[in-house]
Amino acid sequence: MxxxxxxxxxxxxxxxxxxxxxxxxxxxxxxxxxxxxxxxxxxxxxxxxxxxxxRPLPSLPDAIACPVDGRVSQAGRIHHGKLIQAKGQHYSLEGLLGGDPSLAASFQNGLFATLYLSPRDYHRIHMPIAGRLRQTILVPGRLFSVNPTTVAGVPDLFARNERAICLFDTNAGPMAVILVGAIFVGSIETVWSGRLTPPRTQAIHVDDAGDGGASLSRGDELGRFNMGSTVILLFPAHSAHWEPHLQPGTAVHCGQQIGQLDHD
Structure with a gap:
């Protein structure tokens, strides 16, 4: 392909x-x-x-902009280190993050949103809020389809598929934008590293950005899928809240307000 x-x-x-x-x-x-x-x-x-x-951006400065065109698969809070994959199915936050317990701890009890991109959608990914790149983690895995039927039928799918975890430092704390590979996704790219896959890897690869990490504003392009897939957003606890309309099955557009940052 x-x-x-x-x-x-x-x-x-x-x-x-x-x-x-x-x-x-x-x-x-x-x-x-x-x-x-x-x-x-x-x-x-x-x-x-x-x-x-x-795709105009929200007018409110603390609004979280949707990073993609697509449809909400699931969204909510991370409870006891688990995320909802589909009705009656959960998967591990630590597994999603490549088995890193310290990284998983930074998102415990936080927010997640899983956004599915269909074949008709725009396939570039944009920043939900401003941030500076801290780390890119490429996790090898399968390339199961991510359509709703497969997501409902394959246990731990998002923790098993190949994925690129993009970690940013933001005013809300750490933010993860996870690009999940799928069937026919021959390549995942980021604006700072270019093409990440192929080639396929056999081991987790961590690229620390250091002090020179890319600084991106809300709405800036951060990457793209070559063929369709899924993006998962993670925010830490007490940092933000989702808009009430962010429910499974809801169509969303890049730049649309899907949440808002919380301030102490």
Whole structure:
């Protein structure tokens, strides 16, 4: 899939993109380049930019902006080191974070939101709030599909799939933006490291940003999926709260207010 989506087949590529747009009802009027024939490869179309005015940010300075276009899979509080995967299913915070107990401790009793990106969605990921990159952790794993049916049927899916954990220092404390790989996700990229996968790794790889970590404002692009997947947000306890509308199944758009930071 990685190879196929990057081929330059000119007229064939344009035909495939037009077919995809029709099948998945993709709204190209929001794209910076609305002409399907202008994309040199399917991956260029899939990771297309939007118009600058397509996703305005919240007006409130303490608002948490949704990092992606997609749908809420689950959202809520982390209880006893567990996150909700689907109705009746939970998985481990420590497992999600690559088995690091000290990192998991920083998010105990905090907030999580799991956001699913479907094939029709915009596939770039943006910052929910301003932050400075502290660490990127690449955790090897499977590439199970992350559609709702599979999420409901595969135990511990998000702690088993390949994922890139992006840790930021923010005014609310640590924040994790976790990019979860899935079937057909041939590559996960960040703006500071470029392509993280492939190649696939056999061991957890930790990249400490040090004092030179990327400093990103709310709404800045932080990465992208090459084919669809899921983003999981983590905030520490007593740092923020989600908006009441952030319920499973709710459609969300990048830049939309999904929560607000709390202040003592």
């Amino acid at each position: 990685f190879w196929l989506t990057r081929r330059h087949w000119l007229a064939l590529t344009a035909w495939i993109i037009r077919l995809y747009v029709r099948i998945f009802r993709v709204d190209l009027t929001e794209a910076a380049e609305p002409n399907p024939g202008a994309y040199p490869s399917f991956n260029a179309f899939f990771t297309r930019r939007l118009r600058a005015d397509a």
